[in-house]
Amino acid sequence: MNKKYIGIREIAQLAGVSIATVSRVINGSSKTSDEVRERVNSIIEKYNYVPNITAKNMFSNTSKSIALFILDLDNPFFVSLVKSINKIAFENKYTLLICNTENNTEKEIEYLKYCEGIRTKGVIFTEGHIKNISWNKLHNQTCVFHDRQMSEAFSSVKSDNIKGIRLLVDYLFNLNHRQIAFAGYDKATKSVTERKQAYVTALGEKGITVPDEYIFSGDLKAKTGANAFDYFCSLPNRPTAIICANDQIAIGFNQRANMIGMRIPDDFSLVGFDGCNTEYFYPKITTIKQDINLIAQRLFECVVSPADQPKHYIIDVSLVIGNSCKKLNE
C-alpha cells in the first residue's frame, strides 16, 4: 500500500527518452514521433503517472488555493455558502481552505499566518471580528469581504439588505401590521446593523416610529429567537409581527412559542432572512431569499481574478412567502 508516485524523470528513464520528450508528450506537442508517444504513454498508463499540481503551482509562488473565513458553521446560511464556494473552487481546480474561526480573534490571526505559509491566492472574509490586522502585510494575497467592507482597498459582496427588509416591512404593512418588532440586532455585525437600520427607516417612511423596546439584541442563533419570544411576550404593548435578523432566530422563536402552546401565525406573525434550508419547518417561514450561488460566484471571482479597482457588489434578493404571517383586521 505504500507505492510511491512516479515522476517525469522515472518515466523518461523507463521509456529511454529525455525528460524534455516526456514533457512534450504530456503537453500534447506534435514534435514527437508516434512510436515515442505511444511508448511514453504506455509507461504513463502502466505506472499511473499523476502530475504533481502542487509542484507546478509552486514556481509561481502562489498555490491554487483560496481560504474562506467563517465564524459559524452551525448556521445553514454559511453551510450553503461553503458548499457553493467549494463547488466553484473545485470546478476551477482550486483548493478551498475553510478557516472556521468561531469568532475567535487569535484563531483568525493563526489561520491568516497559515494562509501566508501555504501561499493562498486569496482570502474571503465573512463576518468576523478581525479588525486590527495589518492588511498591507497580506502580501500578494487578494482579500474580499462578504457582508462588510473593511477598507476601500478591497472588494466586497453583499446582499441587498435594504431592499430585503423593505419587502418584509411592506408585506407586513399590507397585512395591516403596525406593531412590528425586530429580533437579533447585534451592532458588531454589519449586515444585521444594516437590516435593523433599514427596518427603522422603512417604518419611519410609513409614519411609524419604532419604540426602543421593539428592538431585541442578540446573535444570529436560534436561542436568540427563544429569548426574543419571552421578551416580547413580557411587553405591555406586545408587537403583532416580528422581523427576525435571520431564519435561525425565527426558528427559535417558533419553537419557543410551540413549547408554551402558542401558535405562529395565530399569536405572532413571523418573518426571517436568508431563505435556506427551512423547508421542513412548520409553519413555513416567510423570508428573504439571498442568492447564495451568485454571492459565491462573485466572491470567488474577486479573489481569483482581481480587477484593477476594487468592486462592490450588491446582490439582489427576493421575498419568499410562507405561512407564518396572518392578516389583521383593519
Next chain:
Amino acid sequence: MNKKYIGIREIAQLAGVSIATVSRVINGSSKTSDEVRERVNSIIEKYNYVPNITAKNMFSNTSKSIALFILDLDNPFFVSLVKSINKIAFENKYTLLICNTENNTEKEIEYLKYCEGIRTKGVIFTEGHIKNISWNKLHNQTCVFHDRQMSEAFSSVKSDNIKGIRLLVDYLFNLNHRQIAFAGYDKATKSVTERKQAYVTALGEKGITVPDEYIFSGDLKAKTGANAFDYFCSLPNRPTAIICANDQIAIGFNQRANMIGMRIPDDFSLVGFDGCNTEYFYPKITTIKQDINLIAQRLFECVVSPADQPKHYIIDVSLVIGNSCKKLNE
C-alpha cells in the same frame, strides 16, 4: 497591493550574508554572531518574511493536506464532523480539503483524481457510493472509512450503533412501548442498515417480532420523517413509538405532526440518533449521542499516522433523554 513574498535569497543579499547563514538564523542555530543574527532578523521583520510551507512539503512528494469525502453537508452530523476534523487538522498544520460529493459517483472520481494531483496524504471517506474504485491505484495515500468498511486493507471508525439502538429499545420498552417502528431504513447506507438490524434483534430478544410494515424506508433527511409520519398514521395497527435512523428524520416527523395538530409525545413517542444541534427543537428529542470529537480524532490519526495493520475503531455512544417519549399504562 501586489507586493511579492520575499525569499531567503533576497534576505541574504540584503543582509550581505550567505544563504546558509540566513538559514542558520531562521532555524535558531547558535553558530552565528549576535551582530549577524540581529541584522538578518531585522530584515526578516522589515520585509515580513514567511516561509513557504508548500515548498517545504513538496520535496517529500506529499503535501500536508488530507481530504474528507462528504455526501451531505446539510446534515448537522456531517457539519459537526467537518468542524471537528478541520480543527484537528489545523492544530496539526494540515490543510483539509472538503470533497462535497453530493452522492454523485462522477464527482467522487473527479475529486479523487484531484487529491492525487495535489498529493494529499490521505483520504477520509464517509458514507458514499464509491464502490468500484481501484483502491490500489491510490498510490501512497492512506484511506480511512467512517461508518463503513470497504476492505480489510483499510482502517475504519464508527459509532457503536448496536449499543445505541439497544439503549433506545430498552428505554422505550421500560416506558411500556411494545409497538415500536423504525423510520429511515436505507439499505445502501451501512450505518443505517446496522441500526435497523440492531432494532430488529433487540426487539426479537424481548420476544417481539417486528412486522415488515413497521420499517419505513428513506434517506436521512427531514422529509423522510414527514413521509414516515403520514405512513405510520395510515396503518391500522399504528405504532406507539418511532425510532428514527437519525435526528433529522425525528425533526421532520415532529414538524409534520405539529402541522396537522398532533403532538409529540402525546400521540407518538419519538427517538433519534446523532445528538448534535437539536437543542432548540421542541420537544427535546431523546437520542443517542455520537462522540464526534473522538470519531474525528481517530479518523485523523488513521490517515496521518497509519499503523502497520489497519485498525477498526468502534466508538462508544450514550443515551440523552429529552422529553419526546411518554410512559404508557401497562
